[in-house]
Amino acid sequence: MKVLIVEDERSFAKELESFLVKEGYQCEVAHTGNEASEKIFVNAYDFILLDLGLPDYDGFDLLEEAKEGGQIASFIVLTARGATGDKIKGLNMGADDYLPKPFSLLELASRMNAITRRKHGLQKNIIKIHGFEMDIQNRSVHCGEASVPVTKKEFDLLHYLALHKNKVLTRLQLTEHIWGEILEDDYESNYIDVHVKNLRKKLSEYGNCDFIETVRGIGYRISMPK
Numbered sequence: 001m002k003v004l005i006v007e008d009e010r011s012f013a014k015e016l017e018s019f020l021v022k023e024g025y026q027c028e029v030a031h032t033g034n035e036a037s038e039k040i041f042v043n044a045y046d047f048i049l050l051d052l053g054l055p056d057y058d059g060f061d062l063l064e065e066a067k068e069g070g071q072i073a074s075f076i077v078l079t080a081r082g083a084t085g086d087k088i089k090g091l092n093m094g095a096d097d098y099l100p101k102p103f104s105l106l107e108l109a110s111r112m113n114a115i116t117r118r119k120h121g122l123q124k125n126i127i128k129i130h131g132f133e134m135d136i137q138n139r140s141v142h143c144g145e146a147s148v149p150v151t152k153k154e155f156d157l158l159h160y161l162a163l164h165k166n167k168v169l170t171r172l173q174l175t176e177h178i179w180g181e182i183l184e185d186d187y188e189s190n191y192i193d194v195h196v197k198n199l200r201k202k203l204s205e206y207g208n209c210d211f212i213e214t215v216r217g218i219g220y221r222i223s224m225p226k
Contacts, residue, residue, distance in 0.1 A: 099111065
C-alpha cells in the first residue's frame, strides 16, 4: 500500500520511511506543505501521515484541502500538539486517527492495520479468499494446513486485490500501490501481468484460483461473495 509521509523533520521522516518500508508499505515523503499539496493533487494514497506543524502550511488546512479534493487516503495526524481541542478538530475534519509525538513505531503500524481492517470490514488480520487464507500480520498465505510460498510482491498484489474485492483495479493502480512511484515510460509495462501469472501458478497448485479475474484491456479483480 502507498503512504505519503508529510513531515518537516527530515531525520524523523527518514526513520518513519525506513520502518514502514520494512512493514511492506511503499512510501513517498514531503517535507513542506506545498510539496505535499502537489503530491496529493496528482497521486492516490492509501495512507497520509500528516504533521500539523509544517513550516509553510497549517496541517489542518492541508487536511481540509485534501478532503475537498476527493483524496481517499486514510489520514493519521502525527504531531507534538497533543491538546484535546486539536485532536477533536482533526478527527471532526476527517482524520482517521491522531498520534501525539513521541510515539512508538509499532503502535503506528498497529493503528494503520486497525484502520485498514475497519475500512475494508475485516474482523481480524485474516482475509479468507475462497479456500485460501491470508495472514496479514505474518504476511503469509495458506490453503488448509499448507503454506503457499508467495514472494513479497505476490503477497502485496493478492492483498491489495483482496482489500478491493469485486472492484476492477487497473494495471497502473496496482503498479503504483505496490511498486510506488514509476516512470511514465513504464506505464505500459507487463510488471503486473507477470506477477499475476506467477501468483496464479502458485495458488493453482493448492486450490482453484479462478477468483483472480482478468478484465481485458483494464486490469484485474478478485471475485468474492458480498
